[in-house]
Amino acid sequence: MYSTHLWHPCSQMKDYESFNPLNITQAKGNFVYHNNKPIIDAISSWWCKSLGHNHPQLQAALITQLNLLEHTILANTTNPTIEKFTKKLCTLTRTDKVLFASDGSCAVEIALKMSIHARIIRGQTKKTQFAALRNSYHGETCATLSVSDSGLYKKPYQSLLFDCTFLTAIPYVSGKKDILWHDAKEHWFQTQTQLEMIKDKLNAIIIEPLIQGAGGMLIYSKDYLSYLSQWCKENDVYLIADEIMTGIGRTGKMLACQYANITADFICLSKGLTSGMLPLSVCLTHDFIYALFYDDYKTQKAFMHSHTHSGNTLACAVALATLETFENEQILDYVNHTLAPTLARNLYEVADKTQALHNIHHLGAVVAADIKNPSHPRQGYQVYQKAVQLGAFLRPLGNTIYWLPPLNTDLKTLNQLKDITIQALLTLD
Template sequence: MTRLLPNVNKVFFASDGSSAVEIALKMSLHAHQIAGQHQRTHFVALENAYHGETVGALSVSDLGLYKTPYKPLLFPTTFLQHIPYVRGSDDPLWHDCETEWVAIEKQLNNTPEQLSAIIVEPIVQGAGGIKIYSADFLRRLSAWAKTHGVHLIADEIMTGIARTGKMLACEHAAITPDFLCLSKGLTSGFLPMSAVLTTQKIYDYFYDDYETGRSFLHSHTFSGNALAAAVANETLSIVETESIEHHATFIGQHMRKAMYALADEFTQLSNPRGIGAIAAIDLPKDNRTPRLSLQIAVDAAKNGILLRPIDQTLYWMPPLIAETADLDRLYHATRKVLSNLRIA
């Protein structure tokens, strides 16, 4: 794991994605405190962000459905607006979002000295609706954070370990975050495990005699569970030796073609998009079918596939070992489900 990202190679183990996010938030704040920067207490996230459902993770998430009832428990976060979303890496905005960046930088420049960290799902926001954004935006955001002494937390819980066609989505923008959160793909989903990787610099803030009170105290019973760690090691070894990230790119190309075919056939569908082994399309907003997502999920299961639209977004995120025959089955079954809905 320590070879994934040069210089981000100190590992703190946990047991699930939300815990990893809590750890990264706490470690960022605490490191600033040790460095004497007690005013750095505020966090910035992106509109449509999803980082999990514990109190800290919910605070930096932007999905009302999940957080509204718990608002009294949550801390205030600034959510950057007008993110330059793209359909894929062939969108011009992917390479250059200078105009859009001007508006975003204004939002950041309000109180940079109060910021502890900016947290992002690099390149793809999952639960927020499979939204892909400009690599140039991520590059600019990372550079801005470095210039202003603000940490960057890369929540790669969904994107990490080859899902976007790179081992880490951060590689699309060639950035090095201060904290990297991994889970899901780390054990191929077989056992619960997560990890927060950080730099030697952050590690050194906490490395001292216990009596100095600088220790980073965050422990859950199953953090770094040995069995899960063995599965993670095996997963990483298979991903590396079988070049799974290249396979992710290959199956992604196949899926995107199929998504575009669905967009051509079902004209009420919009915004087909994708990167790596992720493809998505939006269902009609004004569709009158009650509980459309549920209907799709139930009908898909009857047709032998798992589809679970997020709100109005239908997406494919198959296992990274999927073969073209699996993807063809996914396409034909999805087509059948959409035909049954008569939304063309």
């Protein structure tokens, strides 16, 4: 039996009997060091290391803040770092207000709770239901699991969860050149029929805009997202954009919703917000929501949600430095003109040279493909093992191989990653 005191997340611990966890002694840029051996972090350590590991500007911001103030309770206090960060974040995202949590799931919980609470204040007590997309993933607390379509993750906890309607007609695309990306009318009409049946009771629709990460890096049409947003506005249904993976530049725009020119009522961000240096998440919203909750204390309309580490100042200082570094280093330009096209081209080359992949899809700095005719359900896991031995940390989702590297990964590393992926795939049984 594999046994240490550490119980790893999202792992069958028995797997570690045959393949030990990596022993990370250091991390820098695009690399983690396993017993001092460099390994390419091809998945940005669960999608969060947007500027790589230990970026010097972020490290400097952290140390400066550490010497001033690390954290205070955020009820009844504020500080210059948080004021500056929230202002910048709202300007970038065209929102007005920021509520803080630490993990992505908790930011989604805030959005779910706040949307329901808003209905109560508005006297719309029948509008209590949520809809989400098929294959969605919004986190692993009980409320976020309820709005996730992730069988494996939620099945044992069904007794703790609430009902959610899952919209089924999703126009998945291979990328921006796919016809459905621009025109998803047919799929939308099917979705509309599904929505019309529940609209009187519907409080909010929650989506991962354009890329469903844990569902298999599935990419869907921006036209569909526009229709969905328009329908929400026309039918007084809130739209919650869970941009925890897609936000802060991952798709080539600051927010994925910008592809469809929409602004959701609630926007959740985490992961890349601090480039994964410290845990921080936010739920962003607008003045029209804020105004609902704003009244004399005795009316009991206040949004009484808090976490001990709401708005941790160290994390906010790093998040502010992350946003500034995006501007200073023109990260979005690099993603759009260099990283995204190289990732896509390289994955097509992998597919060509190995003949082991199909269904390639990509958007911004996310590329994915499925193993063709897998001989067993864990071939992806075999690819992970082989790639680690060769020097790249891939963590396939089932039999879907994907790359989601730091947004500033250089071309040499991308080509190294391509060669390692080819070799790993060529050794599959």
